[in-house]
Amino acid sequence: MNAIPTVYDVAERSGVSIATVSRVYRSPDSVRAATRERVLAAAGELGYVPSGNARGLASRSTGVLGLCFPDYSDPDTLDAEDDDAAMLYSDQIIRGMERAARRHGYALLIAASLEGGPENLVAQVAGRVDGFAVMARTVPTAELEAISRRRPVVMLAGPRAKDPSLDHLDHVEVANEDGQYELTRHLVHDHGLRHLAYVGLVDESPDVEARFRGFRRACHEAGIEAAAAPALRMPMMTQAEGARAAHLLCEGDGDRPEAFVFANDQMAVGALQALERHGVRVPDDVVVTGFDGIPLSRLVRPALTTVRQPMVRMGEEAVDLLVRRLSGQPPEEPVSLMLPVGVVRRASCGCDEATTPSTATPSTTTG
Amino acid sequence: MNAIPTVYDVAERSGVSIATVSRVYRSPDSVRAATRERVLAAAGELGYVPSGNARGLASRSTGVLGLCFPDYSDPDTLDAEDDDAAMLYSDQIIRGMERAARRHGYALLIAASLEGGPENLVAQVAGRVDGFAVMARTVPTAELEAISRRRPVVMLAGPRAKDPSLDHLDHVEVANEDGQYELTRHLVHDHGLRHLAYVGLVDESPDVEARFRGFRRACHEAGIEAAAAPALRMPMMTQAEGARAAHLLCEGDGDRPEAFVFANDQMAVGALQALERHGVRVPDDVVVTGFDGIPLSRLVRPALTTVRQPMVRMGEEAVDLLVRRLSGQPPEEPVSLMLPVGVVRRASCGCDEATTPSTATPSTTTG
DNA sequence: TTGAAAGCGCTAACAT
DNA sequence: ATGTTAGCGCTTTCAA
Numbered sequence: 001m002n003a004i005p006t007v008y009d010v011a012e013r014s015g016v017s018i019a020t021v022s023r024v025y026r027s028p029d030s031v032r033a034a035t036r037e038r039v040l041a042a043a044g045e046l047g048y049v050p051s052g053n054a055r056g057l058a059s060r061s062t063g064v065l066g067l068c069f070p071d072y073s074d075p076d077t078l079d080a081e082d083d084d085a086a087m088l089y090s091d092q093i094i095r096g097m098e099r100a101a102r103r104h105g106y107a108l109l110i111a112a113s114l115e116g117g118p119e120n121l122v123a124q125v126a127g128r129v130d131g132f133a134v135m136a137r138t139v140p141t142a143e144l145e146a147i148s149r150r151r152p153v154v155m156l157a158g159p160r161a162k163d164p165s166l167d168h169l170d171h172v173e174v175a176n177e178d179g180q181y182e183l184t185r186h187l188v189h190d191h192g193l194r195h196l197a198y199v200g201l202v203d204e205s206p207d208v209e210a211r212f213r214g215f216r217r218a219c220h221e222a223g224i225e226a227a228a229a230p231a232l233r234m235p236m237m238t239q240a241e242g243a244r245a246a247h248l249l250c251e252g253d254g255d256r257p258e259a260f261v262f263a264n265d266q267m268a269v270g271a272l273q274a275l276e277r278h279g280v281r282v283p284d285d286v287v288v289t290g291f292d293g294i295p296l297s298r299l300v301r302p303a304l305t306t307v308r309q310p311m312v313r314m315g316e317e318a319v320d321l322l323v324r325r326l327s328g329q330p331p332e333e334p335v336s337l338m339l340p341v342g343v344v345r346r347a348s349c350g351c352d353e354a355t356t357p358s359t360a361t362p363s364t365t366t367g
Numbered sequence: 368m369n370a371i372p373t374v375y376d377v378a379e380r381s382g383v384s385i386a387t388v389s390r391v392y393r394s395p396d397s398v399r400a401a402t403r404e405r406v407l408a409a410a411g412e413l414g415y416v417p418s419g420n421a422r423g424l425a426s427r428s429t430g431v432l433g434l435c436f437p438d439y440s441d442p443d444t445l446d447a448e449d450d451d452a453a454m455l456y457s458d459q460i461i462r463g464m465e466r467a468a469r470r471h472g473y474a475l476l477i478a479a480s481l482e483g484g485p486e487n488l489v490a491q492v493a494g495r496v497d498g499f500a501v502m503a504r505t506v507p508t509a510e511l512e513a514i515s516r517r518r519p520v521v522m523l524a525g526p527r528a529k530d531p532s533l534d535h536l537d538h539v540e541v542a543n544e545d546g547q548y549e550l551t552r553h554l555v556h557d558h559g560l561r562h563l564a565y566v567g568l569v570d571e572s573p574d575v576e577a578r579f580r581g582f583r584r585a586c587h588e589a590g591i592e593a594a595a596a597p598a599l600r601m602p603m604m605t606q607a608e609g610a611r612a613a614h615l616l617c618e619g620d621g622d623r624p625e626a627f628v629f630a631n632d633q634m635a636v637g638a639l640q641a642l643e644r645h646g647v648r649v650p651d652d653v654v655v656t657g658f659d660g661i662p663l664s665r666l667v668r669p670a671l672t673t674v675r676q677p678m679v680r681m682g683e684e685a686v687d688l689l690v691r692r693l694s695g696q697p698p699e700e701p702v703s704l705m706l707p708v709g710v711v712r713r714a715s716c717g718c719d720e721a722t723t724p725s726t727a728t729p730s731t732t733t734g
Numbered sequence: 735t736t737g738a739a740a741g742c743g744c745t746a747a748c749a750t
Numbered sequence: 751a752t753g754t755t756a757g758c759g760c761t762t763t764c765a766a
Contacts, residue, residue: 004517006759017737022761032735047513052495053423054759057742060371062420063491064476071469091458098479102438107478107491109431110461112469124430124474128419128495146414150371295662373743384753389745399751421743424758 005046014042025050064107065322066125066132067097067315068139071112089292089311090135093156096315097133104323106130113138122147131322133315136206141166152325154318157207170321171336172314176207176291179307179341180214180261183289186343187259188222191350193287197257199245199267200230201237208237208263211291215261230263237263242270250280258287259349265290265297268304272348283350293344302347310339372413381409392417431474432689433492433499434464434682435506438479456659456678457502460523463682464500471690473497480505489514498689500682503573508533519692521685524574537688538703539681543574543658546674546708547581547628550656553710554626555589558717560654564624566612566634567597568604575604575630578658582628597630604630609637617647625654626716632657632664635671639715650717660711669714677706 007018014021016039023031024039031039042048056062069090094110101108109129113121122139125132131152134144145165147153154170187193198215201208212230219226232248234241242262250256262268268290275282282288282302290297293308317337324330345351374385381388383402390398391406398406409415423429436457461477468475476496480488489506492499498519501511512532514520521537554560565582568575579597586593599615601608609629617623629635635657642649649655649669657664660675684704691697712718 004759008759018760019737019739019762020735022759023736026761030735035735044509044513047516049490049493049514049517051424051759052491053420053429054742055494055761056420057418057424057744058759058761060742060761062495064495091462094461094477095458098477102479107476107495109474109476110465111474112465123416124419126416127422128429128431128474142411146411147416149414150416298666371743375743385744386746386754387752389743390752393745397751402751418743421758422745424760425743425745427745427758 004051005043005048006051009046010039010042010048013046014038062128062130063105064109064129065097065101065319066109066111066129067094067135067318068122068125068132069093069110069112069135070138089294089309092311093133093135093315093318096312096317097319098315099312100316100319100323104319106319106323126151130326133318133322152322152330154321156314156318168334170325170334172317172321172339173207173337174309174314174339175341176210177214177217179309179343180211180291181218182214182343183291183305183307184215184218184261185221186345187261187287187289187349188218188224191287193258194222194224195258196224196261197231197249197259198227198261198263199232199234199242199249200263202233202235211263231257234267237267239266239270239273242267243274244270246271246274246278250275250278256286260286260288262288262290265292265294265304265306268306268348269296269300272300272302272304282348287350288348293342297344298346305346305349305351306344308342308344310341314339371418372410372415373418374415376413377406377410377415380413381405428693429495429497430472431476431496432464432468432686433476433478433496434461434502434685435489435492435499436460436477436479436502437505456661456676459678460500460502460682460685463679463684464686465682466679467683467686467690471686473686473690493518497693500685500689519689519697521688523681523685535701537692537701539684539688539706540574540704541676541681541706542708543577544581544584546676546710547578547658548585549581549710550658550672550674551582551585551628552588553712554628554654554656554716555585555591558654560625561589561591562622562625563591563628564598564616564626565594565628565630566599566601566609566616566638567630569600569602578630598624601634604634606633606637606640609634610641611637613638613641613645617642617645623653627653627655629655629657632659632661632671632673635673635715636663636667639667639669639671649715654717655715657715660709664711665713672713672716672718673711675709675711677708681706 007021010021011018016035020031020035021039024036028036052062090112094108098108109125111121111125122143126147133154133156135156141163144153148166148169152170154172155166157173184196187196196219198212200212216226232245234245245267246260249260260271262271268288271288272282275286275288280286288304290304290306293306297304297306317339321335374388377388378385383406387398387402388406391403395403419429457479461475465475476492478488478492489510493514500521500523502523508530511520515533515536519537521539522533524540551563554563563586565579567579583593599612601612612629612634613627616627627638629638635655638655639649642653642655647653655671657671657673660673664671664673684706688702
């Protein structure tokens with residue numbers, strides 16, 4: 001692992017100037033074929049690869065896009081196998097971004113921010129890319145605000161209006177409110193339920209709030225006395241907390257809700273486990289729903305009724321937005337996209353179809 | 368989006384030298400608190416973030432590791448939902464690498480190589496990272512050989528000895544041969560099958576070859592006349608090809624094998640579909656097995672007996688290897704790791720347990 | 735078509 | 751504790 005070869009080494013070995021070496025890579029046509037051959041040959045022999053750093057520095061652009069995402073790994077998921085199944089948000093967004101980035105000729109730099117980790121994580125990313133996407137609440141607002149003044153940042157799944165200092169960012173979110181509204185409406189309308197308990201989050205989360213609004217709206221419209229706040233707010237949205245929520249809801253005051261409407265799938269899954277242990281049957285005794293549409297939601301029994309979010313697409317949209325900003329004609333105004341979601345009716349709400357996927361194409365009913 | 372601020376701007380604004388600005392970020396303690404505050408304040412107001420490029424250039428290290436992987440997306444998987452379920456190899460490796468990289472303070476740069484795409488993809492990655500991992504057969508050998516002479520590269524899942532020009536690379540693979548051997552032995556020994564057909568790949572793939580060796584060894588040991596070559600070699604390992612293979616095997620010469628042993632899960636899944644369409648029952652009429660342990664293998668019905676590869680772990684090991692090479696005391700010799708695999712017995716071979724996962728913890732029998 | 739030279743923004747001695 | 755000063759490896763005018 002000797003010194004890494006540079007343009008100078010290649011230039012010397014092929015008897016040209018460093019400018020020519022550079023040209024061979026940047027605009028091959030501007031160099032005579034014979035010269036090009038010689039340079040390329042020398043480069044090959046030396047194992048030369050242009051330094052992305054130097055290139056970026058000299059040309060002020062890196063050809064790399066970034067993504068900051070929270071370290072979502074659910075500590076409750078100890079089983080490696082479950083871990084596999086629970087393909088996370090971030091994986092899907094990564095997939096979407098990588099694909100789109102590649103289409104546009106960019107590479108993708110990813111970094112997960114561990115809770116309370118070094119704040120400079122963003123900086124680490126921001127300093128190395130032409131633009132980047134941030135999953136909501138991954139990055140300290142102040143820091144993000146400062147950075148985003150100088151280079152394109154798109155916010156994912158987050159609070160568009162929430163923070164006015166960030167309202168100049170492009171933004172992609174999913175129709176949380178509408179999705180939860182549709183799902184709730186399904187419970188009320190199609191299943192005739194009247195007594196629903198919503199389980200949210202202690203911390204303020206724009207997504208969770210929006211979902212709750214959808215829930216409440218559906219209740220209102222059905223003439224159900226909808227609480228102004230969730231029945232329960234948990235400190236984290238993990239399986240363990242979901243289980244705990246199920247406990248609390250059951251041991252309440254004897255009069256158990258007909259449905260537990262969870263703000264995400266992880267909690268709902270935890271609840272299913274807890275309920276099974278307690279001999280409470282789903283959906284016969286109580287209906288359970290989630291939100292997200294993680295793969296695990298389809299694997300559990302009963303399969304979970306939920307709202308699917310198009311996360312891969314979100315990644316793609318994010319990249320398209322960034323590329324647009326980076327291009328000659330960036331939109332003047334900040335762009336805000338709201339991607340549609342779909343209610344997935346499965347067994348946990350009493351829709352029994354598609355419970356046992358047939359060979360190779362486990363299908364679900366989307367409504 | 369005005370000019371991006373630099374150390375000079377921050378220095379000027381806070382009335383210090385650029386060296387001090389640099390110190391504030393590199394070794395905060397070497398700067399008086401008051402000064403530090405002023406610098407940080409100025410930086411904040413300016414929206415300053417240290418340029419990763421300049422940093423990398425000056426310090427000759429980027430703090431980034433890379434991964435090149437093939438664009439595995441199976442074109443047969445048109446359904447977005449299946450796509451979700453089929454968490455791919457690459458996703459798992461990315462997960463593993465990202466985690467491990469973060470533990471070591473590195474970020475991760477990922478780039479998929481589209482078949483026949485620009486070869487400079489590797490260069491794009493190689494030029495921006497301190498070291499990187501390459502999934503086998505992603506990158507032209509010559510290019511890789513040259514690059515790997517100058518910086519650490521670890522080969523994933525590939526042909527260790529295959530290419531002598533690459534035998535100086537660190538290398539992580541899974542026990543393909545042993546895994547297929549164990550699985551085959553299970554079929555022969557526990558299920559008493561004697562007539563097995565192995566379905567491989569036309570192209571030479573070290574992994575597939577290794578698996579076939581395991582298959583053959585198990586046959587030999589059981590006194591079964593094992594063909595020197597796979598019963599069938601398909602051009603690609605997709606679901607469509609798996610279905611085609613099933614056809615061919617069924618319509619052979621009337622005497623159908625008792626088991627179809629596929630070189631990967633995708634093909635096996637395709638075969639399951641085809642067999643169902645033809646009214647051939649699995650496992651009653653014919654046993655089907657796969658290899659990989661992709662999530663989809665558990666979702667299909669009958670659930671697929673297969674061999675699970677620890678891909679997340681592979682990603683972690685790769686990073687550990689890279690970090691080791693980058694550290695002060697790199698091992699002298701190239702390191703080669705072989706990760707153990709596990710046979711997963713499910714319904715498609717006649718092991719009926721664990722076919723219907725119970726709530727939240729779909730379990731499988733690992734043997 | 736090719737070369738010379740001036741940076742790009744930062745780090746790392748070396749001074750002070 | 752802070753400032754000065756070379757580079758780091760490349761791109762990019764400007765000349766030739």
